[in-house]
Amino acid sequence: MKYIAAFCFLLLLGNLTNAQTINLNVPDPSSLKTAEDYKPLEETVIELLQSLTKDRYRINKSSRLEADNFVSKWLNGCPYLHMYLHQAVVMGLIEEKATYGKELFTTYHFGVALHMLMNQDKDYDGTEYEIQVAGINTMYESYIKLNPQQKSKTMENYGKLIRKNKLLEWVEKNVEFENTHGVKLN
Incomplete structure (x- = not known):
């Protein structure tokens, strides 16, 4: 038995x-x-x-x-989907040399793509901040699921911005500066 x-x-x-x-x-x-x-x-x-x-x-x-x-x-x-990935969003991960940075970049890329495919009725020209917010939210959710032992300063900052409902404001400021000057605003 x-x-x-x-x-x-x-x-x-x-x-x-x-x-x-x-x-x-x-x-x-x-x-x-x-x-x-x-x-x-x-x-x-x-x-x-x-x-x-x-x-x-x-x-x-x-x-x-x-x-x-x-x-x-x-x-x-x-041929009909043109991705807009902004350096300002992932530069912190690159600068930190995060061991899981590639994984997080992939989820950011896929989050942007999914948002664009689900909203094809919009005519995106690369300045829409909601695309970047969708990618960052996806990347942050992935970071939380990873639960890394070594925390990422960049991802922790994104978490604070999300909780304070200030992510869109941050994206607007940084992406606009990048579009104008080609560099990240701190």
């Missing part, structure tokens, strides 16, 4: 562990050859972006890397 109970417990534990890991269905990146190949995959990209930004650390690592690569290729080649 002990063995049956132990077997059932291990089986249940295995099912719970598998329920926590997500595998994504990712299209073959070689399917993106011409401009016409992008639009039919847009809904798939939106679904992948939603998973990669909301459940990033629950996704199986190899599946996440595969999805990151596909989505990045789709975003870089998409």
Whole structure:
């Protein structure tokens, strides 16, 4: 009887562990050859972006890397989506040499992309601050889920701005200065 109970417990534990890991269905990146190949995959990209930004650390690592690569290729080649990523947003992470900076930059990039894809009725020209706010919010949520032992000063500052409802004001000031002068305002 002990063995049956132990077997059932291990089986249940295995099912719970598998329920926590997500595998994504990712299209073959070689399917993106011409401009016409992008639009039919847009809904798939939106679904992948939603998973990669909301459940990033629950996704199986190899599946996440595969999805990151596909989505990045789709975003870089998409003929009708023009991304605006601002140096002012990520410069602090670069200056800090954060060990997880690349991961956070990816979530910022994907947060911006998801916002733009979900709001295609707007004609973005790169000055819309809401795009950057969406990317920073996504990046900060990812940072919280990472729960790093070594805290990032930049990310902690973003958290304060978000809690004080001053992120939009910060973005307006820094992105406008960057657009005008090409450098980050402290």
